Amino acid sequence: MAATRLSILVLSSASLLATVSATLPAVFEPLDAITYFCSRWQHSSIVKNGILYINGGAETFNYPMAWLHGNWTNNTYGLNTYLLEYDLKTSWDWKTNISYSAIEKTPNPQTGTEPPNFIRGTMFQGPANDSKLYAYGGTSFIGNMSAANRSASYSQQYPLWSIDSGGTTWDQYDLKQDWRPNFGAAAEAYDQGLAFYLNGQIDVGTDSGTLEFGNTTIYLDGMLVIDLVRQTAVNISTNGMKDYLPRVGGALQYVPGVGDNGVLVAIGGQVDEKSRNSTATSGSLLNFTTVDVFDIGSYLPNPSENGTWYSQTTTGDIPLPRTGFCTVTISAPDNSSHNIYVYSGHNPLTAVMYDDLYVLSLPTFIWTQIYTGKAPRWGHTCHIVGNRQLLTVGGQIHTTAGKGCDWEYKSVAVYDMTNLTWGSVYDANAASWEVPGLLSKTLSGKTAEPVGGWDELGLEDIMTKTRIWSAAPVTSTPESRSNESRAPKAVIIGATIGSVVFLVLLGPILFFFRRGLFKRIKRERFELQGEHKLELSQDSEKKNYELQGTAVYAEMDDACTPAEAPRDTVTYAVEMSATSVQKGALWGVPIVRTPTE
Structure with missing residues (x-):
């Protein structure tokens, strides 16, 4: 079936209101995400080849006389x-x-499976010479069971999807991982054809097996390394992180141009x-007084060693803890x-929202506050576009869903x-970015190291070793990852997949629990594998929780509100959701958290 494209050239807010009042759809038709837009959050987004793509997410619709929970309502x-x-x-x-325009999603022609409409997912742009966009992870959200656009059932076996940019053909890939996480922190090393997904969670929107323990949410261990050239993945241990606990709702930012292969910076959660x-x-928020740094160059030569994490204290105008x-x-x-620019967010423990901008400058690890306002939001994504502009996308302007429309009525x-x-003006031909005066003042006179010195040996060598970054097309991932053939795509959901050639140097490393498989770990860890069934084994030493079995679809409670993991960008010809860079740097990805009532 050919995809339907709804295009609108917005001339004024008045013309939009006229359109809304003139064309009211039937109550149960799929809700038009453009004409009836009110607010959007927990979506994923990406910038590639001069186009901003927005996928999934929860949305409030300005939908006169809609039927919601047994009542008629305007929104x-x-x-x-x-x-x-x-x-x-x-x-x-x-x-x-x-x-802007809306492209109707059509089924995967090979499987007949509908593309997902998730929240808390992420997007990757893939190598420059790859025409595809990639969508990974996410969870189902059914806030309005009467609406026609609720999520369908999806197999856990194929969490990575792709679509040809500018096209309509969706495809799926088997990453040989038996789960589909959400709410993790994601980043993309665009110049290396690699994507990373840190921790995250599973819940009843991703796996109904969690219902066996009372509609539970389980935080996940490990960091998934996805080869976007071959569409394969391996999970590596994250126990090297200082004071480590699995996290959700934070950000993972890719910083190129340092070390041998760049670094990942994990912030908040x-x-x-x-x-x-x-x-x-429940739980607590991580302070922004320290950040974790992963040296990609320590991982690639010997993947079985899981790479090296460092912890570094920050100084300056340190932001308050937050997610979203x-x-x-x-x-x-x-x-x-x-x-690294950090924009807005909220504290789900206190329901406090923020409207501010902070910058974490490396290698000094100094925070500088550059903006504070009175229009907070969370659950949004952002990218660098036009060389020097921060483009923000969507966001929830209230602590709960459905409380009113976004004053940014075009969602950007x-x-x-x-x-x-x-x-409100985007300048496609803007001048290159220059260090702003406020930031220069903070960094003036500072040496290329943190104010209190380096917390761990080795990090100084990485952060002070600069290199020329290149955005050249990627045709293969780093040599150390071998020349394995591409992983098979899904042919029939649930069918047995033929033999797959695994990465030679990247043997699968299972997620483990606290006090799990490795004796040296003194905390429980949660591992996803096998059949779709939660089993609890007990002995005098430990308690292990495992999620096993074939994926089964489950829906989140009507009372729940969604959340999403934001994405990556590049300030070159391409950009990614949630994080981005200009010439000589790259992006990472933000993540968003949503409160559950």
Whole structure:
């Protein structure tokens, strides 16, 4: 079936309101994500080849007289079932002349499976010479059972999807992992054809096996390394992180140009000592006074060693703990600093929301606050576009869903990262980014090291070793990962897959529990494998929780509100959701958290 594309050239808010009042759809038709847009959050997004793509997410619709929970209401919320496209090739003002369209999703032609409409998922742009966009992970959300656009059932075996950019053909891939996580932190080393997914969780929206322990949420161990050239993956241990606990709702940011292969910086997130039966208001938030740094160059030569994590203390204007924020990265023209921007978010434990911008500058690890306002939001994504502009996408403007429409009525906003000003105009031909005066003042006179020195041996060598970053097309992943053939795509969901050639040097490393498989770990760890069934084994030493079996679909409670993992970007010809960079740097990905009532 050919996909349907709904295009709108927005001339003014008045014309949009006229369109809404003139064309009211039938109550149970799929909700039009453009015409009836009210607010959007916990979606995923990516920028590639001059186009912003928005996938999935929860959405409040300005949908007059909609039926919700047995009552008629003017606003209702459901899911964005379209792949949305915003043109970034030419300049626009989102208040007057922004051009965007909605592409109807069509089934995978090989399997007949409908593409997912998830929340808390992530997107990867893939190598420059790859025409595909990739969607990974996510969970189902049914806030309005009456709406026609609720999620369908999906096999856990194929958590990675792709679609041809500018096209409509969806495909699926078997990563040989028996789960589909959500709410983890994601990043992409675009110049190396690699993507990373840190921790995350499973819940009844991803796996009904959790119902056996009372509608529980289970935090996950490990970091998934995804080869986007061959569509394969391996899970590596994260026990090398200092004071480690599995986390959700934080950010993982890729910073290129340092060390041999760049680093990943893990910021914030929510942890829970019990790591199961967790809720949005249990556990605690990680402080921004320290961050974790993963050296990609330590992993690639010897994947069986899981790579090296470092912990580093930060100083300066340290942000308050939060989840639901987004991040981007941009490097100084002379590569002297790499600056991670952190925008907004919320504290799900206290229901406090933020409207602010902070910058973490490396290698000094100093925080600088560059903006504070009075219009907080969370559950959004962001990217660097037009060389120096921060493009924010969506976000929830209240602590609970369905409480009103976003004043950014086209779901985007623009921030000039040099002038430090907000506006509605996107400039496709903007000048290159320059270190803003406020940031220069903070960094002036500082040496290339943290104020209190380096916390761990080895990190200084990595952070002070700079290299020329290249955005050249990737045709193969690093040599040490071998020349394995591409993993098979899904032919029939649930059918037996033929033999797959595994990565030579990357043997699968299972997620483990606290006090699990490795004796030296003194905390429980949760491992996903085997059949779709939760089993509890007990002895005098330990308690292990395992999720086993074939994936079964389950829905989240109507009372739940969604969340999403934001994405990655590049300030070159391409960009990624949640984090991004300019020439000489890359992106990472933000993650978002949603409270459960």
